[in-house]
Amino acid sequence: MSLPSGTYHGSVEEAGRLPRRVSFTLNQGGVVKQQEKLEPATRLKFVVQDARGQSLPCKVQILATGETKPLNLGPVMRAHGCKDQYHSEKGEFSVQVPAGTYKVVVTRGIEYSHHEQEVALAQGQELVVDAKLARLVDTTGWISTDFHNHSTPSGDNICGTADRLINIAAEHLEFTPTTEHNRIYDWRPTIERLGLSQEIQTVVGMELTGSGSHFNCFPLNPVPFVQDGGAPVWNADPRITALTLRGWQGERQDRWVQINHPDMAFLYNDRHADGVADGGYLGITEMVNGMETENFVDEGVLADSPWRLTKAKNSLATRVETVRQFIWLQMLNQGHRIHPVAVADAHAVHGNGVGGWRMYLPSKTDEPPRLTGRTTSPRMLWPATSSSPPARSCRSRREMVNCREMTCVAPGCCP
DSSP states (O other): OOOOOOEEEEEEEEEEEEOEEEEEOOTOOOOOOOOOOOOOEEEEEEEEEESSSOOOOOEEEEEETTTOOOOSSSSOOOSBBBTEEEEESSSEEEEOOOSEEEEEEEBBBBOOEEEEEEEEEEETTTTEEEEOOOBSSTTTEEEEOOBBBBOOOSSTTOHHHHHHHHHHHHTTOBOOOOOBSSOOBBOOOHHHHOOOTTTTTTOOBBEEEEOOOOOEEEEEOOOSSSSGOOOOOOOOSSHHHHHHHTTTTTTTTTTTEEEEEEHHHHTOOOOTTTSSOOOTTTTTTHHHHHEEEEEESSSOOOOOSSEEEEOOTOOOOOOEEEEEHHHHHHHTTTTOOOOOEEOOOSSSSSHHHHHOOOOEEEEEEEOOOOOOHHHHOGGGGGGSSSSSHHHHHHHHTTTSSGGGGSSSTTTOOOO
16 A cells, blocks of 8 residues: 555454554655464354255354444445355355354254254354255246345445355245346356355346336346347336236237336326326236235235325324235235235345245246246246136236227236
């Protein structure tokens, strides 16, 4: 480093090591070469395997106990050290921590057992945590999915693409479409670089956003050297946006379009948000495959009112928020049939990472490398679930035209 001439005092520090004080004097035009040797690091070495001895991606929580200060391994956007957690794309790794006592918890999503262990570390000690995680839930015929998350290319995201994918692997999500804001993007090169091709499958897509309704859409194809990867432009009328995405780069039978964190009152009751009921955006239900009912917000399915009153700390104003789940149930009572989608909509790793909300979809394979957008799209699963979506399509179309004169979106839905 370049410094003005003078005498300096400071310290050399690294997590898990005792700091070392340093001093030096720098003369005008001179050079000081200073070599410092630090004491051995205090560290936890992890070996995480399944019942067959195969290495597993995982999440580790290192929780301070007793008089030990809470751990801070790094900022919330980083997989390899975020506050008191460490997310790893492989089962063998080391984490340097200050000497002290900790409760260590190793997890791999919700289908595996967890490992919990109390440890006491002396300064300079290395302790091996040998964790065996057993597969407790048989999900044959089903895959774990999350249709909405973000990484580097999204402007409001704070974690890197590699960090997001390590977070996804650690929480054992198998199919996660690429849904960056306003650009068509592909996570596959990063998945391959991280060695996670056996753990995660993705499909190219995007989240098209603006000041109103946000939409996720996949599969799509990135266009090299074109602004935003060849993505379309958002429109304030959600119906125009939905139809744009449905036909973008050519219509596809396996195209999935969903509305993210929907404002149900806006869509179905008051499009101008002026307190006057105007029916919202008629026809929007038929233009999308699903809508998010759960994401990073608190679950409200047992709420007894469509409204929630909140007040920020030290604020005099009371804010009125809609309870999406309450309105959703009332929409079901009114005959609307929409696929509900539960997602993380993650923008960080710690505190707003993936894994809290997830979906399970029927699939002929449990091996992520063999998954495709077609085999995992709920749109393609209508015959295997219920007749609700086809009935919804026919009933709504009969209100406008004779159903027999239409080509319905769901094969076999018309008599």
